[in-house]
Amino acid sequence: MGDPQAETNRQFGDSATPGEVRFVRRLPGPIERVWAYLTETEKRRQWFVGGPMELRVGGRADLLFRHSLLSPDEEPPEECREVHDPGVPMTVRVTRCEAPHLLGITWPGESPEQESEVVFELFPQDEDVRLVLTHRGLPNDVERANVSSGWHIHTALLHARLAHNTPLPLWSARDLLAAKYQKRLGVS
Template sequence: MNEYGVVLESGAVRFERLLPGPVERVWSYLVDSDKRGTWLASGRIEPRVGGAADLLFKHSEITGEAPPERYREMNDNGWPSRGTVTRYEPMTALAMTWPGEGEASSEVTFELVPEGEKVRLVVTHRKLAGKAEMANVSSGWHAHLGLLEDRLAGNPPRGFWSRIERLEAEYAERFADLPA
């Protein structure tokens, strides 16, 4: 399975990971603040459509690495993300709005499909403003999903900041031929 995100359509990328199950365990890493905080962001997600999705990205809690200068404030103080739950189907799917560039919101969907003892996680991020935002978001999802894989497999977490700039450059190159 390719760990790189793929473009679905203009402004949309999709990632797939085959993770150690069972599905209840993977689901808990999406909805439980403490577990989600080990790979993405902590915070409350109300378990209903229309509920609040208030996340705090505090990368100092998911990696011991020092961030690049341009991300230092996000690492130290955290970055709040306020969204709304648009889909909530326990053990199957979770979707929420996601702050985008300017006032625009995008939408992230997590879908879980059991496959034997493993679980296929499909993350789709839609309504991205253009290829620059697609590259930025894709590098972030790529790095965060790597941390989730490590947590679920019981492995030491791989680097986040040590990978992010390289991933940003790789996604910018992958998306270079897309319309601006």
């Protein structure tokens, strides 16, 4: 039998529901450690974004996407230079918070009406943790393909950090996964 973490973590996000993408990942536990990587600034910065987060429903999180911290030796595509360095700030609200099992945050869209929600659910699974990440309320398939490739990469980075492995190169993985998700969703 193969490695259950690897088998689960290489699966594409499920995009069967319109406006939604869902990822299931198997991560090294315990659950409190994975929760810390979702909620603590320094740990979250290692796989996704930095910034303080008020861990209560209605709390504010001032996030900073600065991908040069995730892939310092890789040159980003021209359209991603700003998110690579100096970084792009984003303010979100906490919509759900039940430590150490459930965290939800808003996700800004092109307009306030296009705000979506990201929910992280954690479940013990033997010595591992099952992460179910659902991003719902996406306005179209172009946006679903875009966030799908992003979440695929960032959950792979999270797994690498938790497993003490070398993370994949962010920008080359982004290009490959973006093309695959566009094809899966029929986006040209």
